[in-house]
Amino acid sequence: MPSLRKYLPILDWGRTYNRSAFSNDLIAAVIVTIMLIPQSLAYALLAGLPPEAGIYASIAPIILYAIFGTSRALAVGPVAVVSLLTASAVGQVAQQGTAGYAVAALTLAFLSGGFLLLMGVFRLGFLANFLSHPVIAGFITASGILIATSQLKHILGVSAQGHTLPEMLSSILEHLNEVNWITVVIGVLATAFLFWVRKNLKPTLLGLGVPPLLADILTKAGPVAAVVATTVTVWGFGLADQGVKIVGAVPQSLPPLTMPGLSPDLLGALLVPAILISIIGFVESVSVAQTLAAKKRQRIDPDQELIGLGAANIGAAFTGGYPVTGGFARSVVNFDAGAETPAAGIFTALGLAVAAVALTPLVYYLPNATLAATIIVAVLSLVDLLILQKTWAYSRADFIAVAATILLTLTLGVEIGVASGVATSVLLHLYKTSRPHVAEVGLVPGSQHFRNIDRHEVETDPALVTLRVDESLYFVNARFLEDLIQRRVTEGCAIRNVVLMFSAVNEVDYSALESLEAVNHRLKDMGVGLHLSEVKGPVMDKLKRSHFVDDLNGRVFLSQFDAWQALTKPEAAANAAE
Template sequence: MPDFKRYLPILTWGRDYNKTALSNDLMAAVIVTIMLIPQSLAYALLAGMPPEAGLYASIVPIMLYAVFGTSRALAVGPVAVISLMTAAALSNIVEQGTMGYAVAALSLAALSGIILLAMGLLKLGFVANFLSHPVIAGFITASGIIIAASQLKHILGIDAHGHNLLDLVVSLVKHLPEINWITTVIGVAATAFLFWVRKGLKPMLEGFKLNATLVGVAVKAGPVAVVVVTTLAVWLFGLSNQGVKIVGEVPQSLPPFTLPSFSPALIGQLLVPAILISLIGFVESISVAQTLAAKKRQRIDPDQELIGLGAANIGASLTGGFPVTGGFSRSVVNFDAGAETPAAGAFTAIGLAIAALALTPLIFFLPKATLAATIIVAVLSLVDFSILKRAWGYSKADFAAVSATILLTLAFGVEAGVSAGVGLSILLHLYKTSKPHIAEVGQVPGTEHYRNILRHDVITNPSVVSLRVDESLYFANARYLEDKIHERVAGDTEIRHVILQCTAINEIDLSALESLEMINERLKEMDVKLHLSEVKGPVMDRLKQEHFLHEMTGSVFLSQFEAAQALKP
C-alpha cells in the first residue's frame, strides 16, 4: 500500500475527504470553470488549434492530475507560454488548420507526457534546478511580449505572421492598410474592459458593500461578460458579414478519443521542442504548486508532479488536446476560491464537459478579437521588466543572463529563447562555481573561530597559510584552486604549511582529487606540507577510497583550531 500511496496521492487526501472539503471544492470549481471557458478557447487559438481543442485539453488532463498530482490547488490545462511554444514548434512542420497539424499537436503532447513521466519515474525532479529563476522570468517576460504582439492581428482584423517580435512587427506594419475598423473597435473595447475588470471592478463592487465571494465571482466572470456582449453584438448586427472574423461552428461533444502519430520522422522533428516544452512546463507548474502549498504548509513532491503532469499530457494526446501544464492564473484563482483538494479540478473538468456539450452552439458568433483580448490581458501580467533592475543591482552575471534570454527570445523566437535560457542557466552556474570564494583565515582573538583576514582583526602564523574554500571542488574550479594556492605560496619563503579548511566542501570529484594530488606534489617540491581540516564525513569516505591521504605530506585535523595549534612553531 505505501507504494500505491506514493504514486497515487488521491489515496491519501481522498481518505479524509468530507462535506466541508466537498463544499469548498465545488465553489472553487464553479469560479474556475467560469474563467476557463473563454481562456481555454483563447489558448487553443494561440496554439493554432480549433477552439474546441482548448476545452478538450482542459477536461481529461485535469482529472488525471487530480489522481496523480500532489498539489491541492494546481489547475492543469492550456497556458499561454506552452501554447505559444506549441504553435512555434508545429508551424515549422505542418500548416495550421490541417489534419496533420492536429495530429502533430497530439504527438507533441504525447511525447511531452512520456518525457515527463519518465523523468518522474527516474526521480529527475531536480532537473528543474538547472533553470535559474531570473532566466525563466526573462524568458516568460519576452514570451508575454511576443504573445501579445501575435494577437494584435486579431484585434486589428488583419493577417500577420511571425514567431519573433521583429517578424511580427514587420508583418503587422505591412498589412496595416487592410485593417478592419469594426474588428478593431471590438478588440480595443474588449481589451480595455478586461483591464478595467482586473483593476477597477473589484474596488467599485466593494464600495457597494457586496459580499466578498460575490465580488470574487463577478471579477472572474468579466471575460465571460465580454464574450457574451461581443457575441450578441456580432449576431444582432450581422458583423460577420462585414469582415469580423468569428469562431464559427464548434463541435457539440465531449472530448473524442484520438491517437497521436509515432512516425519516426515526426518524432525526430518534435523531440527537441517536446523536451523544451516539458522543462518549461514543469518549471512553471512546480513554481506555482510550491508557492501555493507553502501558504497552507503542505508538501509538494517534484518527482510525483512530473508523473502527474506526464499523465495529464498523455491524456490530452488521447482526447483531442495539445500540451498542458499547471497555469499560474487559474491555480491562483482556484486557491483563492477555497479549493481544498485536487477534487476541485475534477469538478472543474465536469463543468467544462457540460460547457462542451451544451454551450458550444452559443459561441458561433464569438469574434476572434475577443479571444485575442483575453490572451493579451492575461499575458501582459506576466511581463515583468523589474527583474532587470533587480538583477543589475544584485549580480551583473545574472543581469547578463536575463538580458540575453529576453533579447534572444524577442529576436529569434521562443524555441531559441528557451534553449538559450537553459544554456545560460548552466553556464551561469559553471561561471559562478568555477571561481569559488577562497578566503585566507586567521584566529579571532580569545576564541576557536577562524575568519577572513580581510574582514576581521585576527591572529595569523607567518609559517602557516589557512585557506577556506567556500564551494565544492569539481572539474570546473579545481584548476582555479591550484592557481590560487601557488600564487599565495610561491612568493613567501616563510610558509611551511598550507591548511585547506573544508567546512563548505560537500563534494570532491575525480578531477578535483587529481588537482589536490598536484597541489600536494607542488607544495612538497617547495618544502611545504598540505593539511586538511574540518572535512565532512561523506567527503572523507570518498578520499579514503583513494591513495591521496597516504601520499599527502600533512595531516587531516578535526577542526581548524586543532590544526593551527598542532602546527605552532
C-alpha cells in the same frame, strides 16, 4: 496499500472526503469553470488550433491530474506560454488549419506526456533545476511580449504572420492597409474593459456592499461578460458581414477519441520541442503547486507531480487536446475560491463538458478580437522587465542570463531562446565555479573563529598560511586552486606550513584529487607542510580511498583552531613539516 496511495494520491484524499469538502470544491469549480470557458477558447486560438481544442484540453487532463497529482489546488489545462510553444513547434511541421496541424499538436502532447512520465518513474525531477529562476523569468517575460504582440493581428483584423518579434511587427506593418476598424473598436474596448475588471471591479462591488464571494465570482466572470457583450453585438448588427472575424461553428460534443501521429519523421521533429515544453511546464506547475501547498502547510511530491502532469498530457493527446500544465492564474483562483481537494478539478471538468455539449453554439458570433483581448490581459501580467534591473543590481552573471534569454527569445524564437538561456546559465555556473572563492584567514582575537584577513582584524603567523576553500573541488576549478597555492607560497620564503580549510567543501572529484596530490608533492619538495582542517566526513571517506592521506606532507586536523595551536608553536611547526 501505502505504496499504491503513493502513486494514486486520490486514494489518500478520497478516503477522508466529506460533505464540507464537497461544498467548497463545488463552489470553487463553478468559479473556475466560468473563468476557463473563454480562457480555453482563447488559448486554443493562441496555439493555432480550433477553439474547441482548448475546452477538450481542459477536461480529461484535469481528471487525470486529480487522480495522479499531489497538489490539492493546482488547476491543469492550457496555459499561455505552453500554447505559444505549441504554435511555434507545430508550425514548423504543418500548416495551420490543416488536419496535419491538429495531429502534430496531439503528437506533441503525447511526447510531452511520455517524457514527463519517464522523468517521474525514474525520479528525475531534479533535471528541471537546470532552468534557473532568472532564465525562467526572462523566458516568461519575453513570451508574454511575444504572445501579446501575436494577438495584435486579431485586434486589428489583419492576417499577419511570424514567430519572432521582428517578424510579427514587420508583418503587421505590411498589412496595415487591411485594418478593419470595427474589429479595432471591439478589440480595444474589450481589452480596456478586461483591464478595468481585473483591477477595479472587485473593489467597486465591495464598496457597493456586495458579499465578498459574489464579488469574487462576478470579477472572475468579467471575461464572460466581455464575450457575451461582443458576441451579441456582432450578431445583432451583422458585423461578421462587415469583415469582423468570428469563431464560427464549434462542434457540439464531448472530447472525441483521437490518435497522435506516430510516424518517425514527425516524432523526431517534435521530440526536442516536447522536452522543452515538458520541462518549462513542469517548472511552472511545481512552483505554483509548492507555493499554494505551503499556505496550508501541505506538501507535494515533485516526482509524483511529473507522473500527474504526464498522465494529463497523455490524456490530452487522446482526447483532441494539446500540451497542458498547471496554470498560475487558474490555480490561484481555484485556491482562493476555497478548493480543498483535487475533486474541484473533476467538478470543473464536468462543467466544461456540459459547456462543450450545450454552450458551444452560443459562441458562433464571438469575435476573435475578444479572445485576443482575453489573452493580452492575461499575459501582460507575466511581463516583468524589472527583472533586468534587479539582476543587474544583484548579479551581473544572472543579468547576462536574463538579458540573453529575453533577447534571443524575442529575436530568434521561443525554443532557441529557452535553450540558449539554459546554455548561458550552465556556462556562467561553470565560469563562476571555475574561479572559486578562496580566502586567506586568520584567528579572531579572543576566540576560536577564523575570518578573512582582508575583511577583519585577525591574528596571523608569517610562517603559516591558511586558505579557506569556499567551493567544492572538481575538474573545472582544481587547477585554479593549485595555481593559487603555488603563487602564495612563493611570495614569502618564511612560509613553513599551508592549511587548506575544507569546511565548505562538499565534494572532491578525481581531477581535484590529482591536483591536491601535485600540490602535496610540490610543497614537500619546497620543505613546506600541507595540512587539511575541518574536512567533512563524506569527503574524508573518499580521500581515504586513495593514497593521498597516507602520503600527505602534514596532518588532518579536526578543527582549524587545532591546526593553529599545533602549527604556530615553533617546535610543533617544525615537526609537522618534517
